[in-house]
Amino acid sequence: MTLDKLPPGSEAIIESFTDDDIKLKLLEMGCLPGEKISVVRYAPLGDPIAVSVSGYLLSMRRDEAACVEVTQI
Amino acid sequence: MTDFSRKNNLKIAIVGNPNSGKSTVFNALTGMNQKVANFPGVTVEKRTGFFTLENNSGQKTSVEIIDLPGCYSLYPKSIDEQIPFQVLCDPDDDSHPDAVIVIADASNLKRSLFLCSQIIDLKIPTVLALNMIDLAERKGLVIDTKKLSEKLGITIIPMNARNKQGIPGLKQALTGSLPHPDAYFTDVKKYSPGITEEIKNVIHVKSDYAAFQVVNNFEWIASLHLKTDKTEKLRKIISDKNFKAKEAQAKETLERYEVITSLIKEVVREEGTMKGTHIRSKKIDNVLTHRIFGYIIFLVVLFLIFQAIFAWASYPMDLVDSFFAWSKQKVVGAMPAGMLSDLLVNGIIAGLNGVVIFVPQIALLFAFIAVLEDTGYMARVSFMMDKLLRGFGLNGKSVIPLISGVACAVPAIMSARTIQNRKERLITIMVTPLMSCSARLPVYTLLISLIIPSGFFYGVNVQGLVLFGMYLIGFVAAIGAAWLMKFIIRVKEKSFFIMELPLYRLPRFSNIGMQIIEKVKVFLFDAGKVIMAISIVLWGLSSNAPGNKFEEIEKKYEPASQNYDIPAEEIARQMKSEKLESSYAGILGQWIEPAIKPLGFDWKIGIALITSFAAREVFVGTMSTIYSAGDEGTHSMTVREKMQSEINPDTLKPRYDFATGFSLMLFYAFAMQCMSTLAVVKRETHSWKWPLIQFAYMGALAYVASLIAYQLLK
Numbered sequence: 160m161t162l163d164k165l166p167p168g169s170e171a172i173i174e175s176f177t178d179d180d181i182k183l184k185l186l187e188m189g190c191l192p193g194e195k196i197s198v199v200r201y202a203p204l205g206d207p208i209a210v211s212v213s214g215y216l217l218s219m220r221r222d223e224a225a226c227v228e229v230t231q232i
Numbered sequence: 233m234t235d236f237s238r239k240n241n242l243k244i245a246i247v248g249n250p251n252s253g254k255s256t257v258f259n260a261l262t263g264m265n266q267k268v269a270n271f272p273g274v275t276v277e278k279r280t281g282f283f284t285l286e287n288n289s290g291q292k293t294s295v296e297i298i299d300l301p302g303c304y305s306l307y308p309k310s311i312d313e314q315i316p317f318q319v320l321c322d323p324d325d326d327s328h329p330d331a332v333i334v335i336a337d338a339s340n341l342k343r344s345l346f347l348c349s350q351i352i353d354l355k356i357p358t359v360l361a362l363n364m365i366d367l368a369e370r371k372g373l374v375i376d377t378k379k380l381s382e383k384l385g386i387t388i389i390p391m392n393a394r395n396k397q398g399i400p401g402l403k404q405a406l407t408g409s410l411p412h413p414d415a416y417f418t419d420v421k422k423y424s425p426g427i428t429e430e431i432k433n434v435i436h437v438k439s440d441y442a443a444f445q446v447v448n449n450f451e452w453i454a455s456l457h458l459k460t461d462k463t464e465k466l467r468k469i470i471s472d473k474n475f476k477a478k479e480a481q482a483k484e485t486l487e488r489y490e491v492i493t494s495l496i497k498e499v500v501r502e503e504g505t506m507k508g509t510h511i512r513s514k515k516i517d518n519v520l521t522h523r524i525f526g527y528i529i530f531l532v533v534l535f536l537i538f539q540a541i542f543a544w545a546s547y548p549m550d551l552v553d554s555f556f557a558w559s560k561q562k563v564v565g566a567m568p569a570g571m572l573s574d575l576l577v578n579g580i581i582a583g584l585n586g587v588v589i590f591v592p593q594i595a596l597l598f599a600f601i602a603v604l605e606d607t608g609y610m611a612r613v614s615f616m617m618d619k620l621l622r623g624f625g626l627n628g629k630s631v632i633p634l635i636s637g638v639a640c641a642v643p644a645i646m647s648a649r650t651i652q653n654r655k656e657r658l659i660t661i662m663v664t665p666l667m668s669c670s671a672r673l674p675v676y677t678l679l680i681s682l683i684i685p686s687g688f689f690y691g692v693n694v695q696g697l698v699l700f701g702m703y704l705i706g707f708v709a710a711i712g713a714a715w716l717m718k719f720i721i722r723v724k725e726k727s728f729f730i731m732e733l734p735l736y737r738l739p740r741f742s743n744i745g746m747q748i749i750e751k752v753k754v755f756l757f758d759a760g761k762v763i764m765a766i767s768i769v770l771w772g773l774s775s776n777a778p779g780n781k782f783e784e785i786e787k788k789y790e791p792a793s794q795n796y797d798i799p800a801e802e803i804a805r806q807m808k809s810e811k812l813e814s815s816y817a818g819i820l821g822q823w824i825e826p827a828i829k830p831l832g833f834d835w836k837i838g839i840a841l842i843t844s845f846a847a848r849e850v851f852v853g854t855m856s857t858i859y860s861a862g863d864e865g866t867h868s869m870t871v872r873e874k875m876q877s878e879i880n881p882d883t884l885k886p887r888y889d890f891a892t893g894f895s896l897m898l899f900y901a902f903a904m905q906c907m908s909t910l911a912v913v914k915r916e917t918h919s920w921k922w923p924l925i926q927f928a929y930m931g932a933l934a935y936v937a938s939l940i941a942y943q944l945l946k
Contacts (some may be wrong), residue, residue, distance in 0.1 A: 174345070179478045179482070180309065180354075180478075180728075181728075181730075182482060183307065183309065183478065183481060183482060184309055184728060184730055185306035185730065186482060186485045186486065186489070187304045187307065187346065187485060187733070188304050188343065188730070189342055189343050189346075189487050191486065192486075192652060199514065199517075200517070200521065202521065202615050202616055202618065202619060203521065203522070203526055203527065203616055204525075204616075204619040205619065206618070206619045207615060207618055207619070207628075207729055209517075209615065209696035209733060211510075213342060213343070214339075214340055214342070214736075215340060215732060215733075215734075215735075216510075216732065216733040216735075217730060217731070217732055217733065218611075218615050218730070218731050218732075218733050219727045219730045219731075220618070220730075223728070223729065223730060225877070229713065229741070
């Protein structure tokens with residue numbers, strides 16, 4: 160499933176990316192395949208979302224999160 | 233190994249992730265010895281500083297240090313990110329350094345070391361500053377710096393830049409020799425077979441990794457440094473070898489992270505809970521980004537800031553006015569009356585006054601914004617506002633410019649630089665001046681007192697309500713205009729919102745102080761120049777008349793001045809008013825009257841509209857002169873009375889009735905009457921095209937709105 164479908168509080172493992180540019184951007188920020196990623200919260204209006212990965216907090220828009228394939232754990 | 237001990241001059245670049253304390257280190261090294269410019273061709277701040285190194289034998293080296301924008305990786309993905317890439321990978325770049333200081337956040341080593349390893353692979357002498365070492369210790373991280381230094385092959389300085397801990401060690405390291413590894417962290421030849429050698433023939437880079445970077449991203453530097461024949465050669469190499477840049481880049485990044493991760497495992501031990509500070513930030517976020525309270529808290533914060541600014545700024549502003557009034561008197565006393573004296577007093581000093589008066593408000597606003605940014609709160613605001621603003625073609629980060637615009641559009645537009653997407657940044661810049669700035673306030677106050685009855689309506693002060701309404705109109709116009717531009721402006725660039733939400737922390741006041749000084753300087757010297765120039769031009773127009781007009785008027789008043797029953801001031805004011813009417817400015821006013829009559833304006837208002845092109849608040853002073861009400865400045869009581877009694881010769885009713893007054897307020901709400909704003913927009917967008925479009929669309933909006941309002945209400 161994709162990252163934007165994960166509910167707040169859930170954890171997942173990053174599998175792959177479906178967009179090259181987003182992939183590069185996220186890779187560099189430490190979102191590597193195999194890393195644990197958890198959804199901390201949604202913004203009050205539902206978008207963007209805040210995720211915790213590799214020791215820090217990132218915010219990204221849902222359409223960006225939709226490019227991240229994850230497996231929920 | 234590079235030995236710097238014999239060099240007299242050194243050029244150093246400082247790089248690091250955002251939020252790694254880079255600016256604190258920069259400030260610690262350079263103190264006040266810094267200046268800000270722009271990198272050529274882009275609106276990215278180039279901050280340069282200077283300091284002196286002294287080695288053990290007393291030899292001094294002067295160092296120029298350049299602060300490169302924070303980045304997570306050398307690979308550029310936007311115009312702002314291209315600067316570190318370009319400066320470090322192109323040996324011919326003006327800012328290419330002799331050595332690099334990498335600032336790492338010791339508690340987030342993986343990312344910082346990723347960037348550091350990239351720089352090491354460029355074969356530029358590197359020193360790593362392991363910053364915020366105190367934070368890492370508190371989190372229970374134990375870093376074997378000696379082993380890390382061996383593994384990376386470079387000098388490492390543990391540091392706590394806030395306390396200046398490690399700064400002397402850093403300086404010491406720069407005076408001696410800097411070790412450098414021979415091997416690369418990754419083998420780029422795997423991902424670009426046969427290519428790196430050919431690249432090195434075209435671009436003269438020393439390292440294979442630099443060649444790899446160039447072939448992946450040369451389009452970013454093509455427009456700036458490479459000659460077209462070189463770019464053609466590079467393109468040919470790529471198509472010949474069927475090289476897939478993004479794929480190669482992704483694979484190389486993955487390998488690099490693997491290397492870094494296993495390296496970190498060997499040098500870092502976690503003893504204790506890492507979670508402490510994260511949990512605290514999370515709890516704070518639960519409150520500050522709460523779906524209801526989050527917004528309420530934000531509005532309260534905004535309200536408090538604006539109250540504080542208006543309350544605290546008024547005292548220094550009065551001081552400024554007193555100082556310039558005193559200066560005027562001094563000059564008048566010291567010089568014989570005449571053209572030069574008048575130019576100095578009413579042109580130059582008045583112009584300076586008009587610029588400096590805004591410094592207290594601007595400084596305070598920037599102080600508050602800097603505090604909110606430094607603590608990490610601003611990132612949360614962008615987070616909460618992004619979805620709302622996106623619907624209007626803006627970005628979550630547009631909040632700062634829009635809010636700042638209520639004080640002054642000039643620094644507000646400068647702060648739009650944090651928006652990376654070109655279209656969103658452009659729209660933000662184009663609509664920010666519609667937010668009612670503080671220069672409009674004296675205009676609103678005067679007109680409201682003329683046309684709105686004082687009193688209360690169900691307990692609410694009516695005049696206050698209307699004033700609030702004007703601010704609301706400005707805001708609605710801004711987002712409305714943004715929405716329209718969303719469809720009209722076409723810019724091909726991908727938009728990223730991916731942003732780090734840093735841990736909450738206490739603001740660093742020395743950094744904030746530096747920022748305020750910097751921003752005020754820019755305002756004074758950029759906006760200031762323009763306002764001054766226009767003030768002087770307008771002074772010229774209003775103090776000169778064709779032919780002997782002024783002499784004729786003076787002759788006319790001669791007999792009156794001999795009559796001691798009439799106070800001299802009254803005569804002076806009347807004469808001044810008549811002179812203004814017959815001056816070039818007055819002639820211009822009468823000339824445009826036909827165009828502004830449908831709006832309910834006469835040529836006297838026309839004069840004020842023209843003089844307001846220097847700055848909006850000049851309106852009140854001009855009205856004072858036209859109605860010979862005396863130099864009351866912003867105390868417009870007498871002006872108001874005079875304006876109230878003015879009769880419209882066509883209707884034989886008061887000139888400033890509700891229709892005209894409201895129409896005039898709308899005009900001032902929407903029209904672009906600030907030359908300094910146009911100047912800043914030109915600077916930020918690098919051409920006259922956008923300020924001209926801005927002037928045109930805002931002028932059209934003002935004209936149409938005033939027209940409709942007057943015709944409907946009269």
